[in-house]
Amino acid sequence: MIEAAAGARRVPVMADVARLAGVSHQTVSRVVNGQDNLRPATRAKVEEAIRQLGYRPNTAARALVTRRSATIGVIGSKSGYWGPSTVHRTIQAAGREAGYFVSSVNLQSLTREELVDAVEHLRNQGVEGIVLISATDEALEVARAQEQWGVPVVVVEGDPARTHWTVGVDQVAGAEAGTRHLVELGHSDIVHLAGPQEWTEGRARLQGWRNAMYAAGLRPSEHVTGDWSAASGFELGRRIAEREDVTAVFAANDQMALGLLRALSEAGRGVPGGERGVSVVGFDDIPEAAYLIPPLTTVRQDFEAVGRRAIEILRAALAGTPEPARLVEPELVVRASTAPPVERNP
Amino acid sequence: MIEAAAGARRVPVMADVARLAGVSHQTVSRVVNGQDNLRPATRAKVEEAIRQLGYRPNTAARALVTRRSATIGVIGSKSGYWGPSTVHRTIQAAGREAGYFVSSVNLQSLTREELVDAVEHLRNQGVEGIVLISATDEALEVARAQEQWGVPVVVVEGDPARTHWTVGVDQVAGAEAGTRHLVELGHSDIVHLAGPQEWTEGRARLQGWRNAMYAAGLRPSEHVTGDWSAASGFELGRRIAEREDVTAVFAANDQMALGLLRALSEAGRGVPGGERGVSVVGFDDIPEAAYLIPPLTTVRQDFEAVGRRAIEILRAALAGTPEPARLVEPELVVRASTAPPVERNP
């Protein structure tokens, strides 16, 4: 370390600022932390010294003494679906605005092992709280043990019955609205192209579809289950396309709807019109939804609201004044992929 | 703090482990850091004590004394396009695998001010290095001043001439391949639906298109410039659809191609066939590309390779053994949206 001693440029520390300003390091600390019992002249001197030296407080030292890392962790998943990744980005922005550093870890798969690993990783970093984005059953189970984690955990789209703090969109209401729209157009044979049932969203949307069917006095036919991907929407769509009685499909997300649109198109079944036509409703309102062929009627989720709300809840929990879960309302966006069914000639 | 002293459960520290194991805290440190000059029996004792207490090292204290935060920062953008966000997720995974904590900040817009802010934020956190994902001119300019930042910065899709460390896909080669494919099918009037020209990707793809046109002895017609979104692809596509002479379009990304497909469809111009048909090539190969109507021929980028490579380069830079930039090769994926032009009856 001879070089350092000899004057190689070191990162300036509080003591350097104190020396330059002619005060104690303690006074510098007060300026940095915005305390008000300081003579304006003193403050000015210190601020000038800070500027001149380009001083910045050492986060590690501060964290060590305050026992607060000013960091929160976010657990997302590696798959880049529009919804979760938008929530993730919003959380990062909101977390930073709230004065936190945001550390992320993306899971390859939502297995118990990977999840526990991620939590370990974040706890090692000393995060003050965690937001968990992908709510599968396994994730919820792990999150349930949060008392042991020592830090509050907010689960996005979690099951209120199984997690302490949660935030999300009213998935059931959204699915009901999407299905009801089809019912009101006159459809009665409405198939549900469902999402994976180990996801809370997948289950809730299935439930909403059923609710709306029963409410209309219709018997929900069986549903088919995909994996959120366009590929699965296409594969399952081919089978749906063979069923001439079907006049409408409510898909659990826009990607699957997209694959479905192509399957229908290939099968020569128009969307929405024509004698063998099929109406399609999606879920999410991805940015491309309005530009599909045809433009997709879908249920919009305000992912940014969810992300912001997640941070609000986490902050409240950290402050010791927990807030109740509150659902964000989804909104039906009607475009060109839905229309009344055309009379069929038997 | 009487409660604490009275025995309220504290987070265990190294000294607690040492006491329980009957060794010095230094020995515990050695175990924790995996040094090998330890008697197996001692190590076992310590490990048992660690397990029993649920001890975990305090990152802040370690960072303070080692002057290493074990954290790297990633700067991305709030817009959630497939490419950048895939790279972002991969970087997070690769960074963590390399033993780092990964702190992210997503920019609302890529203005100079926001960028400087993000860098400040990350430096305050004491990150050891930074990966900057969105390479616009402003971003590159800010990155250029990295000598002042005190930490190495890797720019994804940066301009090798203007940034120290960079990694990316050979955009020019990709655009050449996409355009050449159209040329080889027999098209000569190939329009380029370009990306924003302040993005290095946007410029490089334009350049590749031009190169391929000249190489084929064709005169590149003027290009139109979008903003990467499906909306802009649709708007510009409507104008392109009016030009009956155009038989092919090379779009700078898949989202714009998606919007374009709809514009062409609305204008009654088939893709790819028919007398007024238009062939379309995209760029990126988003997961939905294979399920558009028709399935999109496009240039695939290996975003995960880019993300992994970014971490490799950053690690090398941190280790003081910088590696040269190396481009990832893109790959043409031929699907159904391209075909030879049909003879026109004038």
Add this chain to the structure above:
DNA sequence: CTGTTAGCGCGTTCAA
């Protein structure tokens, strides 16, 4: 192979 000592840079006492 293991223990002792001395900080890392900062905030929290207290006293002045």
Add this chain to the structure above:
DNA sequence: TTGAACGCGCTAACAG
């Protein structure tokens, strides 16, 4: 309103 002393939990350097 300001300063001095102390310690946060850990690793580095040395001694044994």
